[in-house]
Amino acid sequence: MKATREVQERLLALQQLDSDLIQIKHKASTLPIAKKFDEVNKELQAKRDLLVAANTERLDIKHELSRAEVDVEQVVSRIERDEKRLSSGLGTPKELEQLQHELGSLAKRRAELEEVELEIMVRVEGIDLRIKELELESAALETQVNDLRVKKEEELSSLESSAKSTTDSRTQLAPTIDADLLALYEKIKASGDGVGAAKFAGNQCLGCHLIMNSAELTRIKALPDDEVVRCEECRRILIRLD
Ligand SMILES: [Zn+2]
Known part of the structure; x- marks a missing residue:
């Protein structure tokens, strides 16, 4: 699946809003x-x-x-x-x-x-x-x-x-994000703990905190910017920020 870097960053912003909503709900009930x-x-x-x-x-x-x-x-x-x-x-x-x-x-x-x-x-x-x-x-x-x-x-x-x-x-x-990427995100989010997309920082997935091995890291780095990458471990959409 392909999506521009801007769209991927908007997906991450959407994830932040969804996480905020979960937190607000939790706060209200406790x-x-x-x-x-x-x-x-x-x-x-x-x-x-x-x-x-x-x-x-x-x-x-x-x-x-x-x-x-x-x-x-x-x-x-x-x-x-x-x-x-x-x-x-x-x-x-x-x-x-x-x-x-x-x-x-x-x-x-x-x-x-x-x-x-x-x-x-x-x-x-x-x-x-x-x-x-x-x-x-x-x-x-x-x-x-x-x-x-x-x-x-x-x-x-x-x-x-x-x-x-x-x-x-x-x-x-939400409407500024490609429909197929959004659908994938919603699917992963629903099956997990409300997190469908996570930052990929350095060599780590911040969704599950898995540290990638160097082969995997090299593979990901080599992928074009608009390639939608997923974590091998938690299957979340990885948003590469660097
Ligand atoms: Zn992960």
Whole structure:
């Protein structure tokens, strides 16, 4: 295959653009900021789950507290009723004595129930504090996630515009290369690691870094400038620059 030296150099420039595109793509898919964003976002979701659980727990404790309050109120109203009857002095001495006895038991019961109520109130305070902490932590994480999102999008959009300008250059350059040479290049590029053409520098293929033996070197040097040469090792198109 034949191609002028200028065309071969343009092919090398095209290879550079294609390599740049691969690099940009790789960069976009491995952005450290994107990884960080995912990590912090996950942390935020976990914190929000804890917050939902804490709020549910708070509701349960509040229900428990309401029940405990009702229990105390019931005992208190029985005590008030008994005290009223006692202070009225109505009833037989035996009945009054029974009332006295009941009041003693009720006072004990009231103390027990108030103790339970107090314990629940302490638990409400505890969960309130925990919710407050979780809310603060969530808010801090949310700020962090939003900042990271903005930075990530900035980096991605800058890579996107690089990719776009590189693609534009490629679109302009490709038609200036002979169709059969371009087709060969695309074929080699697709079968390899995205490199279809490589510089031939000194006695080395910069595609696979093979050093040519002197016989091969002499053969290549003897070929006319417009001869399309390929590396014996990696089969890539070799662009002779000297
Ligand atoms: Zn090679």
